[in-house]
Amino acid sequence: MSISxxxxxxxxxxxxxxxxxxxxxxxxxxxxxxxLEYGSSKYRTKxxxxxxxxxxxxxxxxxxxxxxxxxxxxxxWNSHTLTPDEFIGSGRIQLHKALSQGFDDAAWxxxxxxx
Numbered sequence: 001m002s003i004s005x006x007x008x009x010x011x012x013x014x015x016x017x018x019x020x021x022x023x024x025x026x027x028x029x030x031x032x033x034x035x036l037e038y039g040s041s042k043y044r045t046k047x048x049x050x051x052x053x054x055x056x057x058x059x060x061x062x063x064x065x066x067x068x069x070x071x072x073x074x075x076x077w078n079s080h081t082l083t084p085d086e087f088i089g090s091g092r093i094q095l096h097k098a099l100s101q102g103f104d105d106a107a108w109x110x111x112x113x114x115x
Contacts, residue, residue, distance in 0.1 A: 007067040015045050017056035018076060022112055024086050030078040032088060037073040039066045047079045070095045076110060
């Protein structure tokens with residue numbers, strides 16, 4: 001796939017899972033979910049109930065590419081029922097390899113609030 005002239009073309013993203021997340025729960029296992037942000041569009045996985053530090057999602061999203069926008073923001077949250085959801089980590093995924101080679105199946109690190 002060429003890197004220029006991508007406006008509106010579909011990009012399929014599969015959120016496979018996370019591993020070795022910071023554990024935000026003291027008593028029970030955490031319930032993580034992943035939010036993707038690309039341009040003004042936001043996508044969210046289902047909550048992986050009792051997913052703990054290594055949740056799996058296997059969820060696909062198809063989003064239209066935006067010319068000049070070459071990264072995807074990812075935020076992982078711990079779902080709560082009675083209190084606000086808790087931030088676990090965030091990261092930016094560079095789309096260059098996916099746009100130039102047609103796929104990118106790498107894992108990406110997350111940053112916590114403390115680094």
